[in-house]
Every structure is written in C-alpha cells, then in structure tokens.
Amino acid sequence: MPAxxxxxxxxxxxxxxFGLCLVSVVGIVAVPMPSGTSFGAHLDFVLGFHKxxxxxxxxxxxxxxxxxxxxxxxATVRSPRH
Numbered sequence: 001m002p003a004x005x006x007x008x009x010x011x012x013x014x015x016x017x018f019g020l021c022l023v024s025v026v027g028i029v030a031v032p033m034p035s036g037t038s039f040g041a042h043l044d045f046v047l048g049f050h051k052x053x054x055x056x057x058x059x060x061x062x063x064x065x066x067x068x069x070x071x072x073x074x075a076t077v078r079s080p081r082h
Contacts, residue, residue, distance in 0.1 A: 015075050021065070028057060028061045029043065
C-alpha cells in the first residue's frame, strides 16, 4: 500500500515504506534466531544461501534492505517547487 502511494509522490508513504522494510529486515534476521546460537552463525544461515529454504530467506532480507534504501532516498530527495 505505501508503495502505491509512493508512486503518487507522497513523502509520508516513503517514510512508511522505509519503516516497514526495516521491520521486515529485523523480522527476518533477528526474530527467528534460536536460543544458544551465535549471531554470526545465524547470519551465515540467513545470508549464506546454504539450503533450499536459505535462498528465499536471504533474497527477502537483501531486497527488503534495498527497498528501505530506495524509500529513504525518495523521501529525502525532493525537487524544488516553483
């Protein structure tokens, strides 16, 4: 939904999309971490593309982070109003 409003050039939609992307990155990386596992080993699993379930997890984390960067850039860059 925020991405649709972003195409309509609403600044609040870009900030909302940025926040949602960051929440999804944290949800993918930090939340499902099993107890007793080191953070480095967990990141190796998430971003390592080791097994068949590691590929979609890694791609989702990478693309959510890239979408957050694109949203913050579009929220902060404005053309001058005439």
